[in-house]
Amino acid sequence: MEDQNETTGKTFNFSQATRTSDIEVDAAWMKQHDEQLPKFMKLIWQRLVPGFILLGVAAVLYVYGHWVYGSIAILAALSLLFFACLYYNAAGSAAYTSGALVPAIVVRTAPIELLALANVDCSDEDDADLDAQWAYKRFSVKHLPVHRVELGERVPCMALFGGAKDGRWTNFEPRPLCWATSDAAAIRRNIERIDDSEWDMLSHITDDTTAADEDIVLLDTDESTDP
Numbered sequence: 001m002e003d004q005n006e007t008t009g010k011t012f013n014f015s016q017a018t019r020t021s022d023i024e025v026d027a028a029w030m031k032q033h034d035e036q037l038p039k040f041m042k043l044i045w046q047r048l049v050p051g052f053i054l055l056g057v058a059a060v061l062y063v064y065g066h067w068v069y070g071s072i073a074i075l076a077a078l079s080l081l082f083f084a085c086l087y088y089n090a091a092g093s094a095a096y097t098s099g100a101l102v103p104a105i106v107v108r109t110a111p112i113e114l115l116a117l118a119n120v121d122c123s124d125e126d127d128a129d130l131d132a133q134w135a136y137k138r139f140s141v142k143h144l145p146v147h148r149v150e151l152g153e154r155v156p157c158m159a160l161f162g163g164a165k166d167g168r169w170t171n172f173e174p175r176p177l178c179w180a181t182s183d184a185a186a187i188r189r190n191i192e193r194i195d196d197s198e199w200d201m202l203s204h205i206t207d208d209t210t211a212a213d214e215d216i217v218l219l220d221t222d223e224s225t226d227p
Contacts, residue, residue, distance in 0.1 A: 006147065008041060010051065018100070019100060019101045019193070019194075020097055020098060020099065020100065020101055020158070021097060021099075021101045021156065021158055021177055021190050021193075022097075022186070022189070022190065023096060023097070023177055023181045023183065023186045023187075023190065024181065024183070024186070025096050025097065025180045025181060025186060026180065026181050026183075027093055027184070029179075029181060029182050030179060030180045030181075031091060033145055033178070033179045033180075034175065034179040034180065035141060035143070035179065036173070036175055036179075040087050040088075043084075043087045044084050044087045044088055046081050047080040047081065047087070048080075048081070048084045050077075050080055051077045051078075051080035051081040052077070053075075054073045054076050054077035054080065055073075055074070055077045055169035057073045058070045058071075058073035058074045058077060060139060060186065064219050066078040070098055083200060090145050093180065095158060095175075096180040097158075097176070099158035099159055099160050099175075100118065100158065100160075100161070100172075101113060101156060101157075101158060101190060101193065101194060102116055102117060102118045102155070102156075102157050102158070102159045102172075102174055102194070102198075103116065103117050103154065103155075103156065103157070103191075103194045103198050103199050103202050104116035104117070104154075104155045104157045104176070104187075104202070105152055105153060105154055105199075105202055105203065106144070106147075106149060106150060106151055106152065106153040106155065106167055107138065107151065108151075109149050109150065109151065111140055111142075112140060112142065112143070112144060112149055113138060113139065113140045113141075114138070114139055114140075114155055114157075114174075114176075114201065115136055115137070115138050115142065115202060115205060116136060116137050116138075116139065116157055116159065116172075116174040116202075117134060117135075117136050117198055117201060117202040117203060117205075117219075118134070118135060118137075118159050118161075118174070119132045119133065119134055119135075120133050120134070120135045120137075120161065120168050120169040120170075120172065120198050120216065120218075121167065121168060121169075122131040122161070122167060122168060122169050122177070123167035123168075124167075132146060133168055133218065134201065134218075134219040135172070135216045135217060135218050135219055136170060136202070136205055136216065136217055136219055137174065137215070137216045137217070139174060141176065144176060144178060145178050145179070145182065146178040146181075146184050147176075147178055147186055147187070152203070154191050154199065155176050155177075155178070156176070156177050156187060156190040156191050156193075156194060157174040157175055157176050157177060158174070158175055158177060158180075159172045159173060159174045159175070160172065160173050161173075165194050168218075170216070171215060171216055177190055186216045201219075205219065
């Protein structure tokens with residue numbers, strides 16, 4: 001593999017991916033196909049509206065001299081607006097070029113379900129003795145443009161991580177690159193940019209769940225894969 005496999009992405013929502021996609025995001029295509037956008041827009045508005053209401057409440061409290069309560073309202077409003085900004089970033093096109101490039105394969109065709117693999121280790125780089133902690137996630141999608149919907153189809157995805165605890169991310173959200181570009185050559189190129197060992201690990205995962213549940217499963221390579 002070439003060194004581009006380890007291209008480090010830009011800092012995004014206070015984290016930095018060690019390998020990112022190199023696609024050119026088609027904003028119109030993404031708006032049409034990204035199935036996560038409605039969820040993110042809902043999360044944004046759920047924080048923007050009460051955030052601005054609290055700002056108004058804080059202003060009224062300050063006018064009437066209630067400085068303590070006004071300050072509390074300001075802090076609550078800023079917290080809500082901060083998370084709205086994080087979700088806004090996650091919903092934008094930059095997520096596809098700054099999120100981690102991870103592999104996924106089709107494991108069910110009707111409905112379409114995929115299995116994605118990611119390294120969820122987020123420990124400090126100084127902890128060199130710690131090995132990568134791989135985890136997989138089974139998730140469902142309605143459409144996979146550009147791809148053939150068949151078992152084993154390789155689907156490069158970008159993933160955003162969250163909920164760091166004890167040196168590990170507790171969740172990651174994969175989104176197929178085909179939701180952001182119709183360029184089949186770019187999709188194939190990013191499939192090649194993912195290490196063969198990761199595709200091999202993914203193809204040997206024994207997952208006995210019958211449906212996507214959106215939870216991640218930590219992978220023990222000695223026990224959770226076929227020989």
